[in-house]
Amino acid sequence: MSESFKIGDTLSFLNNPRNLANKRQADARSGDFNEIYFKSDEENLIKQADRCLDCGNPYCEWKCPLHNFIPNWLDMVTHGQFEQAASLMHATNPLPEICGRVCPQDRLCEQACTLNTGLGAVTIGAIEKNIADQAIAHNWRPDLSAVKSLNKSVAVIGAGPAGLGCAELLTRNGVKVVVYDKYPEIGGLLTFGIPGFKLEKSILIKRREFLQDIGVEFKLNTEIGIDISIKQLQQDYDSLFLGMGTYKAVDGNLAGKDLPNVIQSLDYLIGNINQQKSYQMDKCYYDLKGKEVIVLGGGDTAMDCVRSAIRQQAASVKCVYRKNEAAMPGSKTEVQNAKEEGVQFIFNLQPTEITPEGVAFERTDFDELKHKDKTVFLNSDKVVLAFGFRANPAQWFDEAAIKTTDNGLIQTKQTLQTTNKKIYAGGDMVSGADLVVTAIAQGREAAKNILSDFGLVDD
Numbered sequence: 001m002s003e004s005f006k007i008g009d010t011l012s013f014l015n016n017p018r019n020l021a022n023k024r025q026a027d028a029r030s031g032d033f034n035e036i037y038f039k040s041d042e043e044n045l046i047k048q049a050d051r052c053l054d055c056g057n058p059y060c061e062w063k064c065p066l067h068n069f070i071p072n073w074l075d076m077v078t079h080g081q082f083e084q085a086a087s088l089m090h091a092t093n094p095l096p097e098i099c100g101r102v103c104p105q106d107r108l109c110e111q112a113c114t115l116n117t118g119l120g121a122v123t124i125g126a127i128e129k130n131i132a133d134q135a136i137a138h139n140w141r142p143d144l145s146a147v148k149s150l151n152k153s154v155a156v157i158g159a160g161p162a163g164l165g166c167a168e169l170l171t172r173n174g175v176k177v178v179v180y181d182k183y184p185e186i187g188g189l190l191t192f193g194i195p196g197f198k199l200e201k202s203i204l205i206k207r208r209e210f211l212q213d214i215g216v217e218f219k220l221n222t223e224i225g226i227d228i229s230i231k232q233l234q235q236d237y238d239s240l241f242l243g244m245g246t247y248k249a250v251d252g253n254l255a256g257k258d259l260p261n262v263i264q265s266l267d268y269l270i271g272n273i274n275q276q277k278s279y280q281m282d283k284c285y286y287d288l289k290g291k292e293v294i295v296l297g298g299g300d301t302a303m304d305c306v307r308s309a310i311r312q313q314a315a316s317v318k319c320v321y322r323k324n325e326a327a328m329p330g331s332k333t334e335v336q337n338a339k340e341e342g343v344q345f346i347f348n349l350q351p352t353e354i355t356p357e358g359v360a361f362e363r364t365d366f367d368e369l370k371h372k373d374k375t376v377f378l379n380s381d382k383v384v385l386a387f388g389f390r391a392n393p394a395q396w397f398d399e400a401a402i403k404t405t406d407n408g409l410i411q412t413k414q415t416l417q418t419t420n421k422k423i424y425a426g427g428d429m430v431s432g433a434d435l436v437v438t439a440i441a442q443g444r445e446a447a448k449n450i451l452s453d454f455g456l457v458d459d
């Protein structure tokens with residue numbers, strides 16, 4: 001530790017400016033799908049944690065959908081108590097190493113930090129990620145020796161963040177949990193959506209091993225409704241939790257959307273991951289090397305597509321969004337990363353038609369004094385549609401007496417119990433396409449209510 005640094009200095013937040021871990025240079029990182037941030041060293045972690053003002057009313061904690069005990073674990077990090085900090089992180093979050101990487105902190109915990117008023121918010125996400133990574137590297141495990149079996153079993157359908165959030169909490173409370181997923185690895189969109197430069201796939205494998213160690217059983221490559229019926233699961237388990245996500249791509253009914261030069265964002269991203277990891281899934285691989293690429297959309301999915309195309313050495317990559325930059329719904333950090341890597345951003349253009357040669361747009365900010373034409377045409381070889389996702393209710397919902405809303409999302413009570421008393425649901429299939437951390441929060445909430453049905457209260 002440098003001599004000038006004193007732990008607990010009341011002016012620490014000024015003397016130690018906000019400092020995220022360094023990133024790999026844009027040129028170097030654009031050549032591969034590995035993560036872009038270097039590990040933070042211990043000294044920087046302690047200095048950054050020590051910037052917390054411990055403001056009494058922790059707005060960060062309220063804004064975090066999991067209500068993580070942020071100031072408490074920051075204090076532990078400040079005092080070098082990393083194992084205790086990791087344990088406290090895991091008390092509210094089963095996937096801290098993942099949230100630290102992919103949460104849009106600039107809209108959540110760090111936005112609410114008292115220092116986020118020009119002084120630079122505490123780097124909460126980066127600290128969470130680094131400490132949770134240490135827990136995995138050192139094999140720090142929770143002591144579950146006192147947990148008694150409840151002689152109850154729950155089937156979780158979907159190994160995405162909602163399903164994992166539910167499975168972990170139930171297991172920690174003595175419930176036997178079996179998680180079913182149609183894909184060959186756990187994670188849902190964490191594995192088969194978000195690219196490796198934001199979240200390396202080895203992290204999910206380590207998390208699976210950890211969950212298996214504490215007693216969660218996974219049955220992968222198993223689709224409910226095809227390989228096993230919902231009726232069978234209802235017979236075999238005391239309760240069920242559904243965390244199956246939302247997978248119907250929005251296409252805006254855009255003219256030309258079915259042309260061969262058009263790719264749906266998730267098809268593109270999954271095809272890439274399947275090819276990189278040799279998963280043998282029946283997914284098409286799209287190689288955009290040397291292509292002029294346009295990505296339509298402005299959220300996290302669009303950012304993942306443009307940055308993947310850069311890494312495939314596309315000749316040019318344009319992200320075209322219908323509103324202005326401030327209105328973009330995704331993480332600002334990811335937009336900045338995309339800009340550094342060479343993505344061109346064009347704002348205020350609404351697509352009106354895709355042709356084999358490119359995309360026609362209308363300006364949404366047309367001003368006769370500033371613009372010659374109201375319409376614009378941009379040439380491209382490939383167009384990626386990243387307009388978001390809608391619900392895709394399973395055919396067996398009726399058979400299981402599960403009702404949906406008009407837009408196909410599952411109807412639940414506040415407890416996340418569906419219209420079938422034995423079945424709970426959470427994550428994107430209840431809220432609509434949202435965030436990893438909100439899906440985990442719902443999985444945990446449902447688990448608490450399932451435990452309460454079993455006569456147990458999670459403390």
Ligand SMILES: Cc1cc2nc3c(=O)[nH]c(=O)nc-3n(C[C@H](O)[C@H](O)[C@H](O)COP(=O)(O)OP(=O)(O)OC[C@H]3O[C@@H](n4cnc5c(N)ncnc54)[C@H](O)[C@@H]3O)c2cc1C
Binds near residue numbers: 222244300429439
């Ligand atoms: C490209 C992309 C990038 C994103 N980036 C971010 C980000 O940076 N930060 C962030 O917070 N959020 C991000 N999101 C959103 C986030 O990934 C989702 O909100 C979150 O994964 C939802 O979790 P879930 O558990 O509800 O569903 P999912 O993650 O979709 O998991 C559902 C699982 O259910 C399985 N399943 C479905 N039907 C069946 C069946 N019948 N039988 C067996 N298994 C079944 C699926 O195979 C899947 O594994 C992104 C989304 C996308 C598409």
Ligand code: SF4
Binds near residue numbers: 065099100103437
């Ligand atoms: S889970 Fe997400 S919102 Fe909550 S503290 Fe961690 S990074 Fe922030």
